[in-house]
Each structure stands twice: as C-alpha cells, then as structure tokens.
Amino acid sequence: MNELEEAILGYEKSLKDAGATGLFNDAVPKRQLTPYLVFNKMSGVYKYTHDRVIMYAEFVYLFKTVDEGRTRKRARELLNVLIGQIEGQRIAVPGYVCHPALRTGDLEFSKETPDGRFFQHVGAMFRIRVGRASS
Amino acid sequence: MTIKGEITIESNLFAELSKRFAKEVQDAIVAFVLHLEGLIKRNIVEIDAIQTGFMLNSVYISSGGKSTYPAAEAAANKAGVGRDQVLPETKPGENETIIGMAAEYAAIIEFGAQYKSGAYRPARPFFVPAVEEARQTLDKLLAEIGARSKP
Numbered sequence: 001m002n003e004l005e006e007a008i009l010g011y012e013k014s015l016k017d018a019g020a021t022g023l024f025n026d027a028v029p030k031r032q033l034t035p036y037l038v039f040n041k042m043s044g045v046y047k048y049t050h051d052r053v054i055m056y057a058e059f060v061y062l063f064k065t066v067d068e069g070r071t072r073k074r075a076r077e078l079l080n081v082l083i084g085q086i087e088g089q090r091i092a093v094p095g096y097v098c099h100p101a102l103r104t105g106d107l108e109f110s111k112e113t114p115d116g117r118f119f120q121h122v123g124a125m126f127r128i129r130v131g132r133a134s135s
Numbered sequence: 136m137t138i139k140g141e142i143t144i145e146s147n148l149f150a151e152l153s154k155r156f157a158k159e160v161q162d163a164i165v166a167f168v169l170h171l172e173g174l175i176k177r178n179i180v181e182i183d184a185i186q187t188g189f190m191l192n193s194v195y196i197s198s199g200g201k202s203t204y205p206a207a208e209a210a211a212n213k214a215g216v217g218r219d220q221v222l223p224e225t226k227p228g229e230n231e232t233i234i235g236m237a238a239e240y241a242a243i244i245e246f247g248a249q250y251k252s253g254a255y256r257p258a259r260p261f262f263v264p265a266v267e268e269a270r271q272t273l274d275k276l277l278a279e280i281g282a283r284s285k286p
Binding site for chain 2: 026027028030031032038040041042043045058060062064066068107109111113114115117119121123125
C-alpha cells in the first residue's frame with residue numbers, strides 16, 4: 001500500500017460513523033458484513049522530466065460502496081459521505097502534494113451470487129495527481 | 136444484470152478541429168481506438184483473465200455505420216458462451232465512436248464484485264489503464280492535426 005492509499009484509509013472513521021462496516025483497499029476480508037467501502041487503483045501514469053525524474057504521478061482510483069439488498073439507497077448515501085470529503089479536495093499525504101481530486105465517472109451495478117444473494121455496487125472514479133513536496 | 140459505464144475523453148481542441156478537419160479527426164479517432172483495443176487486449180493477457188478467450192475477443196469498435204460487434208458474437212458462439220453472458224451492442228450516435236466489451240462479466244473483472252458465497256474478489260482493471268495510457272496518443276494525434284491547421 002502506498003502513502004496515498006494509507007491517507008485515504010484515514011476516512012474510515014467518518015464512514016463508520018455514517019453506518020459503514022469498514023473501508024478497505026483492494027481486498028475485503030471474507031464474510032465482511034455490508035455495507036462497506038472498497039477502493040482500488042485503476043491506473044497509474046507517471047510523468048518524467050528529461051533527466052528521468054518523476055515530475056508527478058496521475059492515478060485513477062475507484063471508490064465503491066458494496067451493500068447487500070435490492071436497493072442502492074444506502075450504498076449511494078455512504079458513497080456520498082466519502083465523495084463529500086474527496087471531490088475537489090487535496091488529500092493530505094505527508095511528503096507529497098496532491099492536486100484537487102477530479103471526479104471522472106460514476107458506476108452502478110448489481111450482482112447476484114449463485115446462492116441468490118443480491119449485492120449493489122455504487123462507485124465513483126477519481127483522477128488524483130500527486131507530486132513530491134519540494135524540500 | 137445491467138452494467139453501464141461511460142468514459143468520456145474531453146479535449147478543448149476537438150470541437151473546432153472536428154468541424155474544420157472532419158476526415159482527419161475521424162481517422163485520428165479510428166487510429167486511437169485501434170491502439171486502445173490493442174492495449175485492452177494486452178492488459179487482459181497480462182492480468183491472465185483468459186479462460187475461454189471470449190472476453191479477449193469481445194472487444195468491439197463501432198463507428199460510422201461499421202462495427203466489429205458481429206465478430207465478438209461469433210467469439211461467444213465459438214467459446215460456447217450462453218446468450219445471457221453477451222451484452223447487446225452499444226450503438227454510436229452521430230460523430231461518435233464506441234469501443235466496448237460484449238462479455239457481460241468484463242465489468243465484474245474490471246471493477247471487482249462478489250463471487251460464490253458473497254466473498255469479494257478484488258478489481259483487476261484492464262480497460263481503464265488502457266484508456267489512461269492511450270489518452271496521450273489521442274492528444275498527440277489531435278495536436279498534429281492542430282499544428283497542420285496553422286497557416
């Protein structure tokens with residue numbers, strides 16, 4: 001896990017206060033109760049100077065609420081709590097400068113498991129540009 | 136299950152260029168989506184998400200009344216995939232080009248979801264990384280048209 005992902009995990013408390021059972025990076029523990037949020041890096045593109053020093057990295061992250069049930073209402077509400085803290089904001093990452101996070105797309109789908117359980121996935125993608133803080 | 140996602144690429148050069156250089160812009164977009172298709176397929180191979188080969192061959196491009204969607208359908212038939220696992224074609228509007236996946240489960244692999252017993256399988260993105268990588272190609276192609284347009 002990188003420093004940005006560790007910083008994002010700092011939002012877990014506010015999400016738990018809002019009713020989520022947790023915030024996870026990439027992997028989710030087995031038998032985790034819903035609703036929970038999970039985020040993962042979808043893409044990372046690095047920009048270099050002519051002498052091959054990284055100028056900045058541009059990441060795309062997917063943030064998603066997963067909830068069991070037939071409606072997406074609770075999943076949307078929880079995602080909005082996280083979006084409210086991220087959209088247009090600079091995520092505080094020690095040693096780095098984050099540009100304001102840009103929301104680039106939304107995502108909603110349902111998935112029924114073979115044993116008949118119904119899960120709702122409600123997410124949003126953000127573009128986050130990160131550079132090293134100058135010393 | 137219905138899954139709908141949309142990735143929009145915006146460029147402030149596009150509106151002006153597309154009016155003045157419609158053919159060049161269309162050619163640039165076709166070059167871009169062909170490049171993108173290659174990157175998507177490369178990524179699918181890299182994440183080792185191949186069982187029947189249907190998802191790999193379900194990438195299709197639809198533009199200007201032409202479409203490679205029938206080839207994706209043929210790939211489904213060849214792989215013995217049920218119709219419920221084949222998404223319908225997304226038709227492009229005027230001056231639009233669509234690059235899509237006919238495999239219904241592609242979004243599940245891309246974005247992550249529950250599998251048996253509700254266990255969560257993490258996302259294994261292959262489409263978004265390809266778009267992000269290819270964006271630079273589109274910028275370059277449009278910039279070249281822009282440079283040619285200068286007197």
